Amino acid sequence: xxxxxxxxxxxxxxxxxxxxxxxxxxxxxxxxxxxxxxxxxxxxxxxxxxxxxxxxxxxxxxxxxxxxxxxxxxxxxxxxxxxxxxxxxxxxxxxxxxxxxxxxxxxxxxxxxxxxxxxxxxxxxxxxxxxxxxxxxxxxxxxxxxxxxxxxxxxxxxxxxxxxxxxxxxxxxxxxxxxxxxx
Numbered sequence: 201x202x203x204x205x206x207x208x209x210x211x212x213x214x215x216x217x218x219x220x221x222x223x224x225x226x227x228x229x230x231x232x233x234x235x236x237x238x239x240x241x242x243x244x245x246x247x248x249x250x251x252x253x254x255x256x257x258x259x260x261x262x263x264x265x266x267x268x269x270x271x272x273x274x275x276x277x278x279x280x281x282x283x284x285x286x287x288x289x290x291x292x293x294x295x296x297x298x299x300x301x302x303x304x305x306x307x308x309x310x311x312x313x314x315x316x317x318x319x320x321x322x323x324x325x326x327x328x329x330x331x332x333x334x335x336x337x338x339x340x341x342x343x344x345x346x347x348x349x350x351x352x353x354x355x356x357x358x359x360x361x362x363x364x365x366x367x368x369x370x371x372x373x374x375x376x377x378x379x380x381x382x383x
Contacts, residue, residue, distance in 0.1 A: 209311065222265055233272055253304040254296045256284030258313060258321060266340050267308035269365045279304075290321050294328035297335050303357075306368075309341035318347040318361065322354060329355045336360070336376055340368060 204225075208218040255271045257264045264286045271283045282300050284292065288307075297305050307321055318339045325337060336358035339347065344361035358376045362368040 250280045252302040254302045255306040256288040257286045257308045259289045261310045263310035290324040306338045309343045315346035
């Protein structure tokens with residue numbers, strides 16, 4: 201995936217070629233989803249309710265590979281995921297979070313999105329934040345390398361940025377302090 205992304209950014213791949221590779225990878229990931237090992241809490245009767253997450257790609261983003269990978273990782277960990285897909289208005293992340301009582305909202309940012317786009321997303325979600333339905337916010341994509349939230353006051357239970365699924369998984373479990381399968 202990284203090689204395809206780098207080839208596309210450097211102009212070695214045409215858009216159509218990148219789309220073919222991306223769609224092939226999406227098909228493979230969705231097929232593998234059926235065989236992924238799942239955290240025991242996802243299917244245990246009498247277990248605590250599963251944690252709920254809302255996942256999707258930022259408005260204007262038609263590329264959903266990053267969001268799909270986060271969806272699969274959360275599902276594997278036992279989360280109930282409401283996957284919104286591509287081109288989701290920021291306000292809809294907030295509405296879905298409240299209506300599903302999600303503990304986590306994950307927004308994917310594909311190039312050419314920047315850290316400024318992430319800051320805008322955080323400001324809008326902070327405006328719509330409801331203290332009676334708290335949640336953590338995870339923002340993913342290459343723009344995370346340049347995002348700076350130090351000047352923003354945010355109401356979120358936690359706020360994190362991630363450039364990879366590995367970093368998301370590590371920081372979700374360790375840095376966010378969110379358990380891997382229960383709310």
